[in-house]
Amino acid sequence: MSAIGENGLRNPLKTARSYGSAQSGVHHWWVQRVTAVALIPLGLWFIWLALGLAHADFDTARAVIGQPVHAVLLIALVVALFWHGALGLQVVIEDYVHTRWKEIALQLAVRFGAFIAAVACILAIARIALTR
Amino acid sequence: MSQTARPLSPHLQIYRWRVNMLQSTLHRLSGLFLCLGGLLLAWGLIAAACNAGAWAAFAAFCGSPFGIALLIAWTWALLFHLCNGIQHLYRDAGMGYDAAQRDHMRTPSYFAMGWVVIAVSLILTALVWICVFARASGGAA
Numbered sequence: 001m002s003a004i005g006e007n008g009l010r011n012p013l014k015t016a017r018s019y020g021s022a023q024s025g026v027h028h029w030w031v032q033r034v035t036a037v038a039l040i041p042l043g044l045w046f047i048w049l050a051l052g053l054a055h056a057d058f059d060t061a062r063a064v065i066g067q068p069v070h071a072v073l074l075i076a077l078v079v080a081l082f083w084h085g086a087l088g089l090q091v092v093i094e095d096y097v098h099t100r101w102k103e104i105a106l107q108l109a110v111r112f113g114a115f116i117a118a119v120a121c122i123l124a125i126a127r128i129a130l131t132r
Numbered sequence: 133m134s135q136t137a138r139p140l141s142p143h144l145q146i147y148r149w150r151v152n153m154l155q156s157t158l159h160r161l162s163g164l165f166l167c168l169g170g171l172l173l174a175w176g177l178i179a180a181a182c183n184a185g186a187w188a189a190f191a192a193f194c195g196s197p198f199g200i201a202l203l204i205a206w207t208w209a210l211l212f213h214l215c216n217g218i219q220h221l222y223r224d225a226g227m228g229y230d231a232a233q234r235d236h237m238r239t240p241s242y243f244a245m246g247w248v249v250i251a252v253s254l255i256l257t258a259l260v261w262i263c264v265f266a267r268a269s270g271g272a273a
Contacts (some may be wrong), residue, residue, distance in 0.1 A: 118270035
């Protein structure tokens with residue numbers, strides 16, 4: 001084994017020149033699946049919650065969102081949702097946008113947009129839950 | 133991007149149409165649409181955190197004909213993406229690929245599963261909106 005080395009029979013240059021695996025490709029795939037699994041129960045629960053919030057007035061909506069269990073699950077939902085969404089949009093952009101500067105601009109916009117939206121949602125939920 | 137002389141894979145019209153083509157397209161489209169739905173969720177939460185006026189504006193949008201149409205579409209997008217996503221996870225685990233399940237002529241279960249996913253998502257969407265409208269008529273009385 002020592003004669004072959006860490007790269008097996010490959011010349012290290014093959015990896016260095018971007019034809020080999022970067023060893024991190026599975027991370028995107030895995031996080032997409034983890035957030036997907038989280039979103040199965042959270043998504044079904046959210047539909048149930050939204051059904052309760054339909055036709056609710058301001059005070060009722062705040063009371064429902066502000067319940068500790070609901071607030072915690074909503075924050076979990078928002079994190080999983082925007083993370084999963086950003087990963088999905090990233091792949092769509094990689095597939096269809098082939099002009100380099102447009103691709104990078106869109107990727108940055110998606111990342112920043114998803115992050116800002118998630119933070120805004122978390123702050124809103126926290127504010128509703130903590131000021132009653 | 134620099135190498136343009138690579139061989140190309142055959143384009144769409146070469147392949148026989150299968151239901152998983154529809155599933156794949158719908159999964160992407162519903163995913164994109166759900167990202168917009170995430171922004172609606174953000175609007176609702178921020179409105180609820182602000183004041184009664186902001187919440188009334190949000191509720192008015194959701195209760196308008198355009199808003200209801202969007203919400204129905206979002207419900208189906210969410211439920212289809214969820215059902216199809218469960219099928220994705222099932223197949224990611226390596227299940228459902230046996231020869232008998234792949235063979236369309238003998239056992240159509242691989243493709244039948246695609247139709248089941250679409251049917252279940254439509255049925256669940258109908259159930260959700262029956263609940264919404266039943267509550268609306270019950271609440272008004």
